[in-house]
Amino acid sequence: MNAGKKQGSRVLVVDDEASARSGLEKLLRQEGYLVDAAADGVEALEVAAERPPNIVITDLKMPRMDGVALLGKLHEQDPDLPVIVVTAFGDVSSAVQAMRAGAEDYLTKPVDFDALLLAIERSIERSALRVEAENLRRQLREREGEGVEGLIGASPAMQKVYRMARQVAGARATVLITGESGTGKGELARAIHAKGPRAKGPFVALHCAALAESLLESELFGHERGAFTGADKRRIGRFEQAHGGTLFLDEVGEIAPSTQVKLLRVLQERTFERVGGNDPVSVDVRLIAATNRDLVTAVQEGRFREDLYYRLNVVHIDMPPLRVRDTDVLLLANHFLRRFAAENRRKIEGFTDRARGKIVAHRWPGNVRELENAIERAVVLCDDTLIDEEHLPIDVAPVPKGAVRIPGSTMAEIERYAILSTLEATNGSTTRAAELLDISIRTIQYRLHEYGMTAKSRRPPPAE
Known part of the structure; x- marks a missing residue:
């Protein structure tokens, strides 16, 4: 050497x-x-x-x-x-x-x-x-259309995420990742870190919702000996651990107001004091934050500082829920099948047609995490070479009234169903629905007017 x-x-x-x-x-x-x-x-x-x-x-x-x-x-x-x-x-x-x-x-x-x-x-x-070897495997997966740094998915919604991730990876700007639980926000944060100039530095993650306010502050900034009962030695916090690399704060919307103030100072001045200390500590850290909460509403209600929100939201990436990534569901299911079959030493070749139909029909409220858990359970229970529907721990809801059936529906019916189901998946956000459908916001608003509906309710407005 x-x-x-x-x-x-x-x-x-x-x-x-x-x-x-x-x-x-x-x-x-x-x-x-x-x-x-x-x-x-x-x-x-x-x-x-x-x-x-x-x-x-x-x-x-x-x-x-x-x-x-x-x-x-x-x-x-x-x-x-x-x-x-x-x-x-x-x-x-x-x-x-x-x-x-x-x-x-x-x-x-x-x-x-x-x-x-x-x-x-x-x-x-x-x-x-x-x-x-792992880097080479990741590069091969990217060439095969499986995404950035191991992220899986080829749907238009995920391709937009990949483009944004590649663009921001080389910058120092703070990134705010939003999305429902289980969509893969942590995996995206790791991918951004791995694609950037800090890839050789540490990637440190902290789940903010899992800690009480007093413990969270100590975890973030560390503490000096004697700072509180039980602090028998100096402890280095997550910011110092991430020096030269990336700090990922998951569920940042759960941070208490007093800690929000200290976090804002670190982002502005890149210095802080350990709990119980007076000496400033300087750090070089790229911050990526994630939340499944609506921070805009939290700001309006006074539960989250507006200045901190804008500091975090320099670059915003929204992870789409699995229910609007129809083309990715089977791709992800096959990926998890290969992984868990290898881990459990099972010779399972794939899914039956009935199992694939059940996977595609399910709405996956738990998103990618729910799918991953379902496939792992199916691999454990399967005693054949193919996973059947009985091995999948999911119940498929009946087709809702007004849902399209292909073939057999007109283009107008298909368009109506696509717009309304996407609005439902995005909680009525015409901006996000327009991005996912690759149409203009004005087109969605015009169609809703035709249907006699509003974006928020997805139901006809009350009669005047």
């Missing part, structure tokens, strides 16, 4: 023996690696959360958390993180256990430093090859 690669590689050394730990740390630094050290598995997890390593070297026998348990916890966070385990000469059985748990390699004590260097170089190179 050349010196340039070593300088960019961070090694985490975990050993409860201080002399062994400090010795490896010193030797690895001399070789040009960035090195962090921890005395046991619990401390190692804390260090890895603040400064993600490229490779971990860990002893097996340690107090509080042994090497095998640490390996499992690390792989929960990053399944591809290479881990080299070190064990006593007479305890090779434990090393075999660690290899079965996913360790990249193992060495016996006393450690041969040259052998360790070779193991590190091989592990990092294999990790780099896996990343390169």
